[in-house]
Amino acid sequence: xxxxxxxxxxxxxxxxxxxxxxxxxxxxxxxxxxxxxxxxxxxxxxxxxxxxxxxxxxxxxxxxxxxxxxxxxxxxxxxxxxxxxxxxxxxxxxxxxxxxxxxxxxxxxxxxxxxxxxxxxxxxxxxxxxxxxxxxxxxxxxxxxxxxxxxxxxxxxxxxxxxxxxxxxxxxxxxxxxxxxxxxxxxxxxxxxxxxxxxxxxxxxxxxxxxxxxxxxxxxxxxxxxxxxxxxxxxxxxxxxxxxxxxxxxxxxxxxxxxxxxxxxxxxxxxxxxxxxxxxxxxxxxxxxxxxxxxxxxxxxxxxxxxxxxxxxxxxxxxxxxxxxxxxxx
Amino acid sequence: xxxxxxxxxxxxxxxxxxxxxxxxxxxxxxxxxxxxxxxxxxxxxxxxxxxxxxxxxxxxxxxxxxxxxxxxxxxxxxxxxxxxxxxxxxxxxxxxxxxxxxxxxxxxxxxxxxxxxxxxxxxxxxxxxxxxxxxxxxxxxxxxxxxxxxxxxxxxxxxxxxxxxxxxxxxxxxxxxxxxxxxxxxxxxxxxxxxxxxxxxxxxxxxxxxxxxxxxxxxxxxxxxxxxxxxxxxxxxxxxxxxxxxxxxxxxxxxxxxxxxxxxxxxxxxxxxxxxxxxxxxxxx
Numbered sequence: 001x002x003x004x005x006x007x008x009x010x011x012x013x014x015x016x017x018x019x020x021x022x023x024x025x026x027x028x029x030x031x032x033x034x035x036x037x038x039x040x041x042x043x044x045x046x047x048x049x050x051x052x053x054x055x056x057x058x059x060x061x062x063x064x065x066x067x068x069x070x071x072x073x074x075x076x077x078x079x080x081x082x083x084x085x086x087x088x089x090x091x092x093x094x095x096x097x098x099x100x101x102x103x104x105x106x107x108x109x110x111x112x113x114x115x116x117x118x119x120x121x122x123x124x125x126x127x128x129x130x131x132x133x134x135x136x137x138x139x140x141x142x143x144x145x146x147x148x149x150x151x152x153x154x155x156x157x158x159x160x161x162x163x164x165x166x167x168x169x170x171x172x173x174x175x176x177x178x179x180x181x182x183x184x185x186x187x188x189x190x191x192x193x194x195x196x197x198x199x200x201x202x203x204x205x206x207x208x209x210x211x212x213x214x215x216x217x218x219x220x221x222x223x224x225x226x227x228x229x230x231x232x233x234x235x236x237x238x239x240x241x242x243x244x245x246x247x248x249x250x251x252x253x254x255x256x257x258x259x260x261x262x263x264x265x266x267x268x269x270x271x272x273x274x275x276x277x278x279x280x281x282x283x284x285x286x287x288x289x290x291x292x293x294x295x296x297x298x299x300x301x302x303x304x305x306x307x308x309x310x311x312x313x314x315x316x317x318x319x320x321x322x323x324x325x326x327x328x329x330x
Numbered sequence: 331x332x333x334x335x336x337x338x339x340x341x342x343x344x345x346x347x348x349x350x351x352x353x354x355x356x357x358x359x360x361x362x363x364x365x366x367x368x369x370x371x372x373x374x375x376x377x378x379x380x381x382x383x384x385x386x387x388x389x390x391x392x393x394x395x396x397x398x399x400x401x402x403x404x405x406x407x408x409x410x411x412x413x414x415x416x417x418x419x420x421x422x423x424x425x426x427x428x429x430x431x432x433x434x435x436x437x438x439x440x441x442x443x444x445x446x447x448x449x450x451x452x453x454x455x456x457x458x459x460x461x462x463x464x465x466x467x468x469x470x471x472x473x474x475x476x477x478x479x480x481x482x483x484x485x486x487x488x489x490x491x492x493x494x495x496x497x498x499x500x501x502x503x504x505x506x507x508x509x510x511x512x513x514x515x516x517x518x519x520x521x522x523x524x525x526x527x528x529x530x531x532x533x534x535x536x537x538x539x540x541x542x543x544x545x546x547x548x549x550x551x552x553x554x555x556x557x558x559x560x561x562x563x564x565x566x567x568x569x570x571x572x573x574x575x576x577x578x579x580x581x582x583x584x585x586x587x588x589x590x591x592x593x594x595x596x597x598x599x600x601x602x603x604x605x606x607x608x609x610x611x612x613x614x615x
Contacts, residue, residue, distance in 0.1 A: 026512045033514035034430050040422035041431070041440045044488060047481060048443050051454065054461040109357035117354055128606065130361050135602045136368060136595060137542020139569050143576045143591050147584075148371050193364050200361065224347035247449060254451025256545040257573065281453045281545070288457075288549050304457040308450070315446045 055308060058301035061294060070302060076267035076283075078291070083299035085306060087267045091184060091277040092307070095259065096252040098188025098273070099195055104245055106192075107199025112229050114200075115207040127204065134197035142261030145190045146182070150262055153189075154181030158274055173271040182264040185273040190258050195248035202244030206237040206325060240325035246318030254311045256281035280307040369595070376592030379585050384593075389555055389571060392580040398590050400557045404472070404566040405541065407559060408551060411476030412540055416483030417533055423484070424491025429517050432496075441492070447485040455481050456546035464550055472561030475551025479543060483536040490532025494525035527608055534605040538598045544569035568594055 062070060062083065073084025110130060114123055158179030166175040210233050218228045234241070264276020265286055280303045291297045383397045390396025423440065431437045459478040464470055498521045506516035522529070552564040553574060559565075568590050575587035 026515075030512045030514045033517070034426075037422045037426035037430060038436075040419050041426040041436060043419060044423050044440050044444050044447070044484065047484070048447060050462070051450075051458045054458050055454070058457070058461050106357045106360060109354045110361050112350075113354040113358045117351060118358075126358065126362070128603075129365055130358075132599060132602065133361065133365050135538060135598055137544070137569065137598060139542060139544045139572055140368065140372070140591050140595050143572060143587060144368050144371055146576065147375070147588075148367075196361055196364075224343055226347040226350035227343070230350075250449050254449075254453070256451065256453040257569075260573075261576070281451060284453050284457065285545060285548055288460075289552065301457055301461070304454050308454045311449075311451055311454075312446060315449055316442075319442055319445050 051308065055301055055305040058298060059305045061298040062302040065295060066299075070299070071306075074267075074269055078287075078293070078296050081293065081295050083296070085280070085303055087269050088278050088280045088283045088303055089306065090269050091187075091263065092253055092279040092281070092310075094184055094273075094277075095188040095191055095263070095279060096249060098185065099191035099252045100245065100249055102189065102192035103196045103199050103248060107196050107244075107248075108203055108234075108241070110196075110200040111203035111207050114204045115233075116225050116229060127201070131197050131201055133193065134201075138194065138255060138257040141190055141194055141258035145186065145258060146261040149190065150181040150186050153186055154179045158185075162274070174273050177270070177272040177274050179274060180264065180276060182262045182276055183272075183274050184263070184277045187259045187263045187277075187279070188273075190262060191252045191255055194255060194258060195252050198248035198251060199244055202247065202322075203237075203241050206240030206244070207233050209240070209325075210236045237325070239321050243318050243321035243325065246314055246321065250311050250315040250318060253314065254281060254307060256285050260285045280304070372588070372592045372595055375585075376588040376590075379589030380592065384586075384589050388557055389566065389575075389586070390582065391555075392578065392583060395582060396586070398568065398571065398586060398593070400554065401566040401568045401571040401590065402593070403557070403559065404551075404554070405568040407472060407561065407565065408475045408479055408547070408567055409537060409541055411472070411561070412479030412483050413533065413537060415477060416480035416536065417487055419480075420484045420487025420532075420536075421491050421529065424488045425495065425517060427488070427492045428495035429513075429521065440488075444485045444488050447481075448489060451545075452482060452543055453545035453548075456549055459546065460549050470550065470552040470564045472551050472558075472563070472565035475547050475565060475567065476561070478546035478550045479540045482540050482543060482546065486536040486539055487529075487532050490535065491525075491529055494528030494532070495521055497528070498524045527611075531605045531609045534601055534608070538601040538605065541601070542569055542594050542598055544573055548573070 066073065066083065070083065071085055071089070073082070074086040075082050075084050076087065077083070114127055118126060158181070161175045162177075162179060166172055207229075214232050214236065215228055218232045223231070259279050260282040263278055263282050265278050265282060266276040267278055267283075270277065284300050284304055288297070288300050291300055383395070385397060385402065386399055387395075387397030388400050389398060423444075427437045427440060456478055459474050459481070463474040463477060467474075502520055502524060503516055506520045507513075511519075547567050547570050551567060551570075553570045554564045554566040556566075572587045572590045572594070575583035575590070578584065
């Protein structure tokens with residue numbers, strides 16, 4: 001190699017005459033490349049550290065001004081400069097909860113269909129089509145939700161919910177009030193559509209990783225397809241499914257644009273799911289560029305920090321669970 | 331008597347099975363229906379606006395006709411900038427993880443953090459870039475927008491690069507080593523070449539991912555009503571224009587928003603289908 005390098009265009013500039021010199025040059029280049037790649041890897045870590053640090057630094061004035069009360073105050077008043085995160089945190093949690101409530105069963109059923117029921121030739125086209133849902137940018141969900149989905153809900157679904165579930169004791173407050181079209185429920189439903197592909201494609205992958213012997217044994221003693229999935233596949237792939245669910249939850253919590261269009265941006269906590277509300281990300285997207293005053297900006301960054309910490313924890317749990325199942329398969 | 335309850339139980343089990351299967355079929359249909367409904371609405375609302383005008387004229391003031399030329403150019407600029415910044419960093423980091431430090435502690439930590447960055451809320455990344463670039467510089471800029479998008483590109487490229495390099499058979503590395511090739515040459519000349527398709531796929535996926543991103547651009551590159559390729563000032567981009575126009579009360583603006591939405595969605599779908607087929611054909615080899 002050194003001989004070739006001495007003749008070829010990799011040859012060192014005129015100075016290097018001995019093969020020893022060429023070898024040293026190659027070695028130092030190798031070390032250089034190694035440090036370069038290592039530096040890039042460390043940069044990824046610094047990126048996360050940088051995000052956290054810059055958010056903490058930006059949020060400090062707000063935390064100094066309001067302390068712990070920031071988390072439990074429900075007023076959000078730019079004029080008197082009193083800010084509390086409670087309505088936004090509440091909206092974030094409740095919309096994500098609605099989304100998961102709908103996306104988990106549907107996603108699991110899609111995975112059931114793709115692994116056990118679907119003819120082989122249809123498997124990959126349907127799988128890809130469902131995954132394309134994940135590829136559609138969130139702003140598209142937003143514009144679709146605002147102009148098509150919300151009016152439809154307002155005209156057809158919400159009046160029905162109010163007249164039926166609105167009269168059931170205990171849950172009646174959840175479905176009271178006027179049908180606005182935009183609100184927590186609409187945001188939750190759109191989120192459900194958006195995270196559905198995450199739940200279904202990860203569940204499909206872990207379902208497929210179940211050893212065939214286990215399923216065949218269950219079929220052998222006369223189990224139906226549903227019983228195989230319910231009693232063999234699901235228990236076996238529990239951890240992986242949970243990992244996928246947490247990953248989807250992480251996405252739902254941080255989702256911004258789609259929500260901003262359909263949530264209604266009202267800083268209040270209402271009992272009704274049909275009422276407008278807000279989420280952390282929607283508040284930031286709507287108000288950040290218009291925020292006047294350092295405290296206002298800082299309060300918004302503090303919201304961002306809360307969101308980042310929540311999603312970080314959820315995603316870390318998701319990764320941990322998926323790692324565990326990867327190790328078992330691998 | 332016993333026989334009857336047994337056959338009754340069997341019938342119940344079969345019924346439950348049929349119901350569950352029916353639910354599975356309808357769940358899948360529902361999933362596909364959303365895709366059709368969304369794409370259908372985009373075509374229906376946006377297609378009428380696709381004309382030469384849309385690609386050759388500036389965004390109009392409310393009440394007059396116009397096109398989407400400046401946001402389209404702006405989006406292209408920002409995307410190219412983000413790819414130019416993010417791809418080299420991502421590839422180098424992925425290279426370290428798959429080649430030099432495959433069994434390092436650092437690698438497993440980076441992999442964990444990278445996977446979290448991959449799904450981190452993009453609006454938070456916007457806040458981060460605002461804090462470190464926009465606030466110190468004192469003004470919104472295209473540079474900040476490009477860097478914000480690059481932060482989203484990096485984890486995608488890191489992930490695919492690492493995955494693809496790990497799939498390169500070790501015999502290739504050993505062969506390179508046995509003729510005395512230094513490590514960096516065996517990586518850049520041999521491994522990169524073997525993993526090229528997969529790595530390009532990663533970059534394509536990253537482009538698809540950022541071309542619809544709105545949240546990180548809202549307070550970095552902001553928006554610009556006029557044609558501008560000056561990356562030192564605010565730059566228009568398709569997603570932000572869609573956001574602004576869709577929420578405006580003006581009919582013309584809303585129609586343009588739908589047209590922009592159609593353009594973005596089609597390009598994203600084409601990109602991800604191309605990336606998928608590429609990944610498929612390379613793994614089939």
